[in-house]
Amino acid sequence: xxxxxxxxxxxxxxxxxxxxxxxxxxxxxxxxxxxxxxxxxxxxxxxxxxxxxxxxxxxxxxxxxxxxxxxxxxxxxxxxxxxxxxxxxxxxxxxxxxxxxxxxxxxxxxxxxxxxxxxxx
Amino acid sequence: xxxxxxxxxxxxxxxxxxxxxxxxxxxxxxxxxxxxxxxxxxxxxxxxxxxxxxxxxxxxxxxxxxxxxxxxxxxxxxxxxxxxxxxxxxxxxxxxxxxxxxxxxxxxxxxxxxxxxxxxxxxxxxxxxxxxxxxxxxxxxxxxxxxxxxxxxxxxxxxxxxxxxxxxxxxxxxxxxxxxxxxxxxxxxxxxxxxxxxxxxxxxxxxxxxxxx
Numbered sequence: 001x002x003x004x005x006x007x008x009x010x011x012x013x014x015x016x017x018x019x020x021x022x023x024x025x026x027x028x029x030x031x032x033x034x035x036x037x038x039x040x041x042x043x044x045x046x047x048x049x050x051x052x053x054x055x056x057x058x059x060x061x062x063x064x065x066x067x068x069x070x071x072x073x074x075x076x077x078x079x080x081x082x083x084x085x086x087x088x089x090x091x092x093x094x095x096x097x098x099x100x101x102x103x104x105x106x107x108x109x110x111x112x113x114x115x116x117x118x119x120x121x
Numbered sequence: 122x123x124x125x126x127x128x129x130x131x132x133x134x135x136x137x138x139x140x141x142x143x144x145x146x147x148x149x150x151x152x153x154x155x156x157x158x159x160x161x162x163x164x165x166x167x168x169x170x171x172x173x174x175x176x177x178x179x180x181x182x183x184x185x186x187x188x189x190x191x192x193x194x195x196x197x198x199x200x201x202x203x204x205x206x207x208x209x210x211x212x213x214x215x216x217x218x219x220x221x222x223x224x225x226x227x228x229x230x231x232x233x234x235x236x237x238x239x240x241x242x243x244x245x246x247x248x249x250x251x252x253x254x255x256x257x258x259x260x261x262x263x264x265x266x267x268x269x270x271x272x273x274x275x276x277x278x279x280x281x282x283x284x285x286x287x288x289x290x291x292x293x294x295x296x297x298x299x300x301x302x303x304x305x306x307x308x309x310x311x312x313x314x315x316x317x318x319x320x321x322x323x324x325x326x327x328x329x330x331x332x333x334x
Contacts, residue, residue: 026329027147028148028149028150029150029160030137030138030148031156031201032157032163032198032201032202032205033201033205035205037205037206039328040163040166040205040206042328043324043325043328044167046324046328047317047320047321047324048320050319050320050327051317053320053323054319054320054323061327063331064326064327064330064331067126067326068122068123068124068125069124069125069326070124070126070127070128070146072127072128072129074131074132074136087192
């Protein structure tokens with residue numbers, strides 16, 4: 001966990017996006033489904049300002065002073081070789097299933113029982 | 122020490138959502154399992170937007186996502202964001218790598234093979250982007266087969282709009298999912314994507330920390 005540099009809390013100070021139109025601010029960023037199009041466009045406007053900040057000699061946003069940000073990167077994110085193998089095997093199985101189904105369709109056969117249930121997946 | 126915001130990357134889908142129940146801090150999902158990677162999608166769209174001077178909007182834009190769409194959180198988030206912004210998204214992937222549940226978000230019917238891919242390649246669109254997803258090897262029984270049928274090459278880019286861009290979320294396997302020469306082509310905006318990652322994430326922090334109070 002890394003902490004931002006502690007500074008005088010300047011919360012509420014005028015920030016880069018102070019002039020942007022008021023939109024309802026999202027609480028989290030979990031999933032883009034939760035964000036409205038307006039919120040995304042407002043974020044792009046803020047990004048323009050931040051990109052401008054990145055061209056300055058002192059790359060700082062005073063409005064963010066005093067906030068603490070924790071980074072939690074939990075390990076094991078990359079797929080284990082066994083998972084990759086299983087995924088590849090699943091791809092082969094699914095391809096066979098699709099081919100079998102196509103052949104059966106061409107022969108005019110209708111799947112029944114377990115096969116029928118599987119084909120609805 | 123009380124954090125105001127957590128950036129979380131976790132192998133299990135839904136872990137950031139669970140965290141919102143445990144803490145009052147704002148949560149930024151930096152990738153959970155195969156489910157979502159929103160900041161990557163945001164920076165992809167931002168890179169596309171800023172690549173064209175006088176950009177008019179995402180309506181009429183066609184995006185093809187090539188690769189293992191089913192197992193890629195980047196692809197899933199991109200489908201979600203670009204369709205929301207009004208673009209048309211086509212996943213180009215092996216039949217068995219179809220996004221089964223996430224696919225509902227995509228209005229375009231997915232193309233299946235390389236031959237159909239040609240017919241469905243975003244040809245006459247106003248502008249389009251082309252993005253490949255990482256981990257291509259896992260969706261195909263063999264790497265050679267993937268390369269033959271799904272590698273994004275200069276020849277295949279001729280089917281796209283002349284202004285089409287090539288994007289890649291990285292890490293890039295040159296000459297596997299993308300032709301090495303194409304990655305260094307002026308149409309490729311991969312380096313700009315990396316550079317834009319910083320301001321986009323700064324904007325996310327700013328929006329969630331300052332904007333919400």
